[in-house]
Amino acid sequence: MRELSVIEAVREALFEEMARDPRVLLLGEDVATLGGVFRASEGLLERFGPERVIDMPMAETGIAGVAVGLAMRGLRPVAEIQFADFIHAAMDHLVGEAAKMRWRTAGDWTCPMVIRTAYGGGFRGGPYHSQSVEAFYTHAPGIKVVAPSTPADAKGLLLAAIRDPDPVLVLEHKRTYRLIRGPVPDGDVVVPIGSAAIARPGNDITVLSYGMMLHESLAAANALAGEGIDVEVVDLRTLLPLDRTTILRSLAKTRRLCVVHEDTLTMGLGAELCALAAEAGVLEVPPVRVAMPDLPGIPVDDVLEDAVLPNRATIRAALVRLAGAVPAGSARRRAYDASIPQASSVVEIALPEEHTRAALDALVVACRAVPACNASFAWSGIVNHAQVVVDCDFGPAAPARGGGTITLIDYGREGADLAIPFVRPGQTAALRIGAVRDGRAFVACSVDHRAVDGADVGRFLAAFTTELERARAPETVHAG
């Protein structure tokens, strides 16, 4: 497959679509003789002539409005707004007219037009040649918004946009134009609007991004691969309508979300994506957004611009933080843990009649393994105790005295086979050993769930019973 830059892919799409469909025409500032300030339309005037490649006055309102009228007549105008920063003069025609045309006439009139524009910073363009504008236009039902990040998508999505029966805004990140090169399939390969792509598969965290930030996110994800953090990077490709299926499928797997965009934070696309994930109930920890801070503009000075735009280092730091919200020693909590008993609060074990000493030792081991069960809860915070002080309740003749860090209840052969232990004030767990029948007994555990997770109860019981079994069978271990 050929390697092209993003700008070469855009140009190829324009060229091929104009050759294929005589209704397609280009209009914009500097698009004809100059071939566009980024050279997206270089050579098109020579090939298709001044009737179809048109230099327009510096009038963004008029360019967009004329495109609406051309589209209403059945032509396929592709208008270029030179910099996305200038597109707001065209907003009335995009949001007020093109977006509503089909709906307000119940399909009598339609508006199959494309506006391409170069957005994004990172090249010292200052506040009026660097902005990201997607949040304004993704809030306009009736239009579609695409934001390719690779050469193949730049071509495939532009082809799809020109053929789409509705108005499409194509946001091309100007830094990708020459920086990003990649394979582009030969021939007429359309990338459907509304489909995201998995740019990098992973299991631990889902990054949702697009444009130049997609490439920065990939760099951050690759850097973390050696550190046991397996990041999935989803290239949104279409920003309106969102590909909810691909997004939610990824999040159902990773249950952790980081949105990365160059646009400013508040009311940005990240807010919608986080809401989408929250409403679907798929996240196990709060989502993280990496975005430009809420500033009126992107400054031009090297140091200042670098300070406000997200980059692979800031994305990496956010991902590490997000990954760090899990227990130490594993990048991610496994959904299935074979060491946890199936019924995690009650377990039946082999136990001799005389077991008090071994049970106390095992309880200390279990408390060390799961400190949450050897703690005290208060609304001001949870305190894990440094020492294990077992408060023993051996029946009416020898009741618990209170004041320990955990309670062990064991009424011996006179007690019930299975009973619920009560968690005492100042503690987070209580363990009860039932009466031993035929060398077996039930062990039940109660916890204060404000301080102890359900799975931790299982781990606690597993540690307790494993330790008891280990203490009972030293000879077997030696013999083996």
Add this chain to the structure above:
Amino acid sequence: MPIHPTHYLMLRRNLLYTAMTRAERERAYRALSLARALDERMWRLARAGRAHFAVPCSGHEAIGAGYALAMRAGIDWLSPHYRDLTALLVLGMAPRDVMLHFFSRPSDPNAAGRQPYAHFGSRRLHVLSLQGPQPNHCSHGVGCAWGSKLLGDGSASVIAFGDGGAQKGEVHESMNIAAVHQLPVVFVVHRNGWTQSVKRESEYATDSLVARAAGYGMPGIAVDGTDVEAMFAASRSALERARSGGGPTLIDAQCVRFLPNTSNDDDTRYRDRTALESEFAVRDPLVRARRLVAAAFADAVDAENAALAQDAADWAEAQPHGDAQTVAEHAYA
């Protein structure tokens, strides 16, 4: 390419009495009379609370009739002004369809119950869909005219807007682009001197807008917009120029807005209705058009149109409201 010499043409009635055939004059009167009948009925119904919104065209009737009669229905294209009821009628919109639009019923062919009255539009009639923010349709009309040129179908476009709308950059950009590319289009400004409550002196500093044509290198024609024959003659010459590749023309059509801006407006707060009524007595386009036809014809047509307006209103009001299940339809293809 030499730019067409800019000229101002003040068309006088005595030059124009031969402009229309008798059949055309009768057709014009029929349209003006029907527009007035519908307009009056809509005004009363809106004021009575039976519909949401009326946008009267009283005083503007001759302007739309003039260019619509000079257009080839179904071939040429109109980006309408919101007081263009007469033009719509001449181009073929039925009174019942007007009333469906007025009552905002989903069967309304203009806006399907989604836009309120006076947001005209019909692909069948070659009338571009009109929007709320004025006058965004100017550049749509320019794009439409550009389409005619590119497709080479010989059609021309009329773009109508008010003198309030003319103060927006939209009109400047549209006229400039049309002139640069010599597009087959006629710009018509319905110049009634009011932008809702804001008087002419607060909107623009000249007595008329016709001189603006010179700034774009296009001919400008100042017309008495209450004179349907003058309007027809000016439109016909401008449309002929457009069709023959001569590029755009601006027609400044001065008229009187007889009623408040809309049924939500109270014009007694900003203008003297007594003076207005005496002006309207001599400049009512319908009264003036009546002189172009036989009195008996006019009387018969008025009676016929009163009945048509009543039938259309009664019928349309009885049509069903929308089905909430369909509100999301047509958001996308």
